Amino acid sequence: MAHNDRHMNGQHHPNSILDQFELPPTKKTKRHLARLRTAWRKSWEEGGFLHQRWEEVGQSRHASWHEIANWIKTAALFGGLSLIVLMLDAAGDIISATLKGLSNVPATSASDGSGLWGTVDHPIRVFLADQATHLAITPAALYAFWQLTGLLGLVGGFFGNAGARIAWVLFGIGSLAMIWSAAPAGGRAAATGLAALMWALASIFALRGLTLRPIVHNHPPQYQFNPALHLHATLPAPTPAGDDLAPDNVHPLQR
Structure with missing residues (x-):
């Protein structure tokens, strides 16, 4: 019955609305597709545009930064900047969530002295x-x-960041000052000394590799001094024999 509905009086009836909009490809469309296939094939031949770009990508693995093609440098820089922006955005969300979570903790909880x-x-x-x-x-x-x-100063100082180490030093000094100011008068010195010891132990990790010894670099001198004495002597030219211009008091040696 369905077959008869589709082919009534020798005519084909579409089974959906989409079939009504299907148009056979025209000659112009076929020509455009043929041109695209030809251009794609030629671009991958030796000397073609895409072939050259692929060769530049292969050569960049063994070339220095100055020898890499400019379009590869641009793509790498754009990708790196995009990655940095994404990382900063994610870090901002993490820090914001951390601050929000810590702020919800009552200031007088978890510590009664x-x-x-x-x-x-x-x-x-x-x-x-x-x-x-x-x-x-x-x-x-x-x-x-x-x-x-304190957390950022400790972690950043462990990895050798100079700014984090400065923050860690200021964090410790500020903490000692707050403890000295707010601790009970009878145990003020003990609480401050205990905090100083704890901060010093933590500084082993935060300030690792830091030394107060001066670094002396022994480099050879950039110039060398070689004394030399140059003497310039002017010798008179010998007078030829029979020269009338010779002085009269000069006589040849005779026996």
Whole structure:
């Protein structure tokens, strides 16, 4: 029955709306496709555009940066910049999420002044909470920034970053000052000394490889001094025999 519906009176009836818009390829379309296939084939022949570009890609593996084709340099720089932008965007999201998570932690939680870490951490929390009352910021945000600074200084200093090591030194000095200011008067010296020892132990990793000894470079001199004495003597030319111009008091030696 369906077969009869499609072929009634010798005519073909389309089974969908898409069949109604299918048009046979024209001669002009066929000519364009033939030209594209010909151009594609010629571009991959020896001396063609795509063949030359492929040869430049192969040669770039063994060439220096100055010998690489300009279009490869441009593509590499564009790809590198795009990757850096993506990494910075991802790092910004991670840091933002970290700060937000740390800010949600109450400033007075997890530390009541007891224990080894509480002796150092509690005065810092108290100092930051007291200072936050005079600033347009929450104590938790101040404490989160203090933690993040110490973490970045420790990790960056471990990998030899100069800025991170400076941040680590300032982090330690600031922490000691806060502990001295907010610790109880009776145990102020002990709390500050304990914090200094803990900071010094952590500095083994943050400041690894750093030395205070002067670096002496022994290089050979760039010039050499070779003294030499040059004497210039002018000898008179010999007078030929029978010269009338010779002085009268000069006589030949006779026996």
